[in-house]
Amino acid sequence: MDLHQLYVFTKVVEHRSFSKAADDIFLSQSTVSSHIQALEKMLNIKLFDRVGRESILTPQGERLYQWALKLLLIKDQALLDLKEGMTDLRGMIRIAASSVPGQFMIPRMVKRFREQYSEVTFHIHQSSSKIVAEKVLNGSVDVGILGDKYDNDKLCYIPLLKEKLVLITSNRNEIVGPVSIEDILHYPFVMRNSNSGTNALLERSLKKNNIHKGQLKIIAYTESGQSLMQFVIQDIGISIISEIAAREYSAQNMLKMHEINGFNDERYFYLIYNINKTQSLLSKLFIEGAVDLVGGGQHKPV
Incomplete structure (x- = not known):
């Protein structure tokens, strides 16, 4: 054969x-x-x-x-x-990632993994958290990295990194943080699409604070995290996004980041894989080392 x-x-x-x-x-x-x-x-x-x-x-x-x-x-x-050494191992790892991990976590993980396995090639698919989970389930990718959990017995979740949501505004906006959710209701708001992990956490946090999404003055929905950032940077609207993403732009003085009173819920970004899919040796090595690659601590599958 x-x-x-x-x-x-x-x-x-x-x-x-x-x-x-x-x-x-x-x-x-x-x-x-x-x-x-x-x-x-x-x-x-x-x-x-x-x-x-x-x-x-x-x-x-x-x-x-x-x-x-x-x-x-x-x-x-x-x-x-x-082979004489593991560094000669060749092959491809296919990853599906939601927007924040795709932009801010995976480049670091790829760099660190290739320091040990220099012949590996990565194929990255970026989409919403829901589609990431679907790609892992149907076997079209080896692993996924996303910011939400979907109940399915075939999916194994490894927590990689914990974070929370923050408010972002343009540098010209007069808001001074920390802010209350009621303050946010008065400003034009830019929203992520409904399948994103960030949007799911935002809606849960709003509900916890007795705020309906319809109370926000939403002016635009976007599937692109980068597009959302430009809406805010150009002072078209404000938004609530991942702290990891906001910190990168805030550090470059491109926008302002504010804590939100009452938004205390934290979430994990997870690596997920399908327990029924036989992984290549390279994919196994990536899964086993994922927490160290992203810079986290010890983990247990959940």
């Missing part, structure tokens, strides 16, 4: 698409199709049902996928054992 064909097969499974798998591993779609057809012919089984634009695994395909992951992991371990 050809290990490269098995590798191509796993990519089609994870992307549910021949074309997306081809893009991911830099092959033509026809080459990917040829590898799958060769596998089907050799094993004398059908691996996929074509349903619309998606390629759905057959029961036999599902069983082969589990074996393929195990065989590819054994291959990585064998190569590692044959």
Whole structure:
């Protein structure tokens, strides 16, 4: 059984698409199709049902996928054992991240990981926390980093970093902190989209303070954290965001950061992975070292 064909097969499974798998591993779609057809012919089984634009695994395909992951992991371990040092380990780690981890945590983590494993390549997908969790569940990425928790027995959460929400205003705004939530209601407000972890924590904090989101003078919703920052910097509105993100911009004197009275709830940013997905050796090393990579302390999966 050809290990490269098995590798191509796993990519089609994870992307549910021949074309997306081809893009991911830099092959033509026809080459990917040829590898799958060769596998089907050799094993004398059908691996996929074509349903619309998606390629759905057959029961036999599902069983082969589990074996393929195990065989590819054994291959990585064998190569590692044959090498003189672990720094020669090569491969790709696919990460989905929400906006704050994607912008302020992952660059540091990648830098530190590559100091030890210089041949690793990272593929970063940035989206909302909800979509991050979905990508981890469907296997299209190896791990996710996000700021909210979604109940699912397949997801394992490792807390990386704790933070809270703060108010940000332009340097021209007259607000002097710390502020009360009632003070905020009088100003134009810029809001993150509903699927972000920051928005989820904000709505919980508002509810705890008996404030309905409708009481805010919302002038814009945005999916982009950078776009939100520009709204505030240009004094179009104020916003409540991650302390980690706000601190970076405040330190550069691009905006002002204020504590909010009554907003005492803290949250974690988590690394998550799917317990049913067989991880590559590189992904395992990244997961096991994640807390140290981000600069945190000890952790326990929760």
